[in-house]
Amino acid sequence: MKYKLIALDIDGTIRDIENPVSIRTIKIIKELVGLGVEIVVATGRTFNSAKHILNGMSGINYIVPFQGSQVVDLKTNLIEWHSPLSSRMLINALDQLENYSEFEVMVHCKDQVFVSSLTNEMKSYGTRNNIDITYINNLKKLSTKKPDRIVVLGDNFKIKELEFKLQCIFKNELYITRSLPYFCEILNPNSGKDKALSWLCHKLQINKSQTIAFGNGFNDLQMIEWVEMGVAVKNSVPEVINVANKIAPSIQNDGVASTLEEFLKSGYFG
Numbered sequence: 233m234k235y236k237l238i239a240l241d242i243d244g245t246i247r248d249i250e251n252p253v254s255i256r257t258i259k260i261i262k263e264l265v266g267l268g269v270e271i272v273v274a275t276g277r278t279f280n281s282a283k284h285i286l287n288g289m290s291g292i293n294y295i296v297p298f299q300g301s302q303v304v305d306l307k308t309n310l311i312e313w314h315s316p317l318s319s320r321m322l323i324n325a326l327d328q329l330e331n332y333s334e335f336e337v338m339v340h341c342k343d344q345v346f347v348s349s350l351t352n353e354m355k356s357y358g359t360r361n362n363i364d365i366t367y368i369n370n371l372k373k374l375s376t377k378k379p380d381r382i383v384v385l386g387d388n389f390k391i392k393e394l395e396f397k398l399q400c401i402f403k404n405e406l407y408i409t410r411s412l413p414y415f416c417e418i419l420n421p422n423s424g425k426d427k428a429l430s431w432l433c434h435k436l437q438i439n440k441s442q443t444i445a446f447g448n449g450f451n452d453l454q455m456i457e458w459v460e461m462g463v464a465v466k467n468s469v470p471e472v473i474n475v476a477n478k479i480a481p482s483i484q485n486d487g488v489a490s491t492l493e494e495f496l497k498s499g500y501f502g
Contacts, residue, residue, distance in 0.1 A: 235461065235500050236438045238264065238492070239296070239429055239445040241452050242275040242285060245465050246488050256489040258289055264492065265291030267502045270436060272296060274425040276411040276451055279304050280343045281361050294432060298340060298380040299409065299417055299451050300425035303432050311342075313431045315423040317382070319375035321406060325382055325418045326372055328401060332394060335386040338365075341377045353385065382418040391416045410450040417451070425451070426458035444495075446480065446488050447472060463491055 240246050247253045261271055274296040275282050282295050283306065294312075295304045303313040317325075322339070329337055336353055339346045343363065347354045350367045358365040368374065384394060395416045398408045407419040425445075433440060443459040445452070448468035456462035457475050464476035465487045473479065480487035495501065 233441065233460070233500070234502065235269065235444050235495070236442040237270040237272060237429075237433060237436070237444070239272045239274045239425070239443070239455060239459065240488065241425075241445075241447040241449070241455075242273060242277060242282060244448040244468075244483065245446050245452075246483070247285065248483055253285070253289065254486055254489065256486045260489050260492045260496070261289060262291060264496070264501055269501055270294075270438065272429065272432065274300065274429065274445070274447075274452075274455060276415075276417070276449075278340065278343045278345075278361065278363060279309075281363065284362060296425055296428040296432070299407075299411065299419055299423060300428040300455075301380040301419050301423040303428050312435070313428060314378070315420045315427065316378035316380055317418075317420050321420060322375045322379055322382070323372050325398075325402075325406060328398065329382075329384065332384075334390065335384045335394065337371065338383040338385070339371050339374050340380045340383065341374060342380065346371060346374055357385075380419070381423075384416040384418070385414055386416075388413040409453075412449070425455035429455060429458065446491075448483075463488075 246257055271292050272294045276299045279297040282297050293306055295306055301315050302311050304311050345363050346366050346368045348371050354365050391414050395410050404421055407421045407423050409417050441460045444461040445455045445459040446463045447456050448465045450469055453471055456472055462476045463478045463480050464472045465480050466482040480491040
């Protein structure tokens with residue numbers, strides 16, 4: 233089997249907080265692009281944030297940001313596929329979150345982030361991600377702006393409990409996941425990295441059996457399950473480890489690059 237598309241998560245997969253994407257990773261990506269392989273970045277980051285991290289990496293045509301609520305053409309910056317929250321979804325989710333005053337809530341509308349309480353934590357989030365944070369007195373007013381997601385911040389343990397409670401309440405009405413242990417994210421049920429990749433593969437006429445994905449977090453679970461070859465980086469959350477076809481070395485040991493080099497030598501590409 234020759235693989236034609238590789239999906240890469242960013243944080244905890246091809247880079248960590250302290251270090252940029254390694255030269256070794258950039259080199260193997262360039263080599264695979266030269267062989268005609270489509271490299272797609274699938275991340276929880278906003279489009280602009282992901283684009284900034286990929287600055288200097290050539291050959292990547294598509295970014296799947298916001299946990300898979302968009303597919304964006306990196307050459308034109310145009311959104312080619314979009315699965316935003318409907319007005320009803322946003323309002324229903326915010327109604328439930330009113331019962332949990334201990335959390336901080338953000339609503340993402342493309343690369344704009346809105347909050348109803350401009351706390352130091354919100355300001356810090358904006359600074360870390362190079363995003364402007366905008367105050368609005370009622371987040372429900374955003375219901376007509378096609379928001380990509382709601383992000384809830386809080387204590388790790390309480391966020392895990394919140395995720396479970398919301399999943400029980402909304403079941404298939406919303407896609408609810410954790411990206412970081414202290415982030416609970418709420419999206420359209422038709423969103424998700426797997427859904428976005430499915431759409432993109434159809435557009436590019438690439439069969440699911442020709443796909444690989446690398447990830448490490450809860451928000452990568454469906455993507456790792458969906459592709460033909462799901463690879464979890466060492467130290468991924470157990471849920472991802474359990475469904476992966478292969479475990480790559482840690483990010484500190486260039487796990488993605490070394491695994492792609494191994495696959496290349498085994499004749500999986502070209």
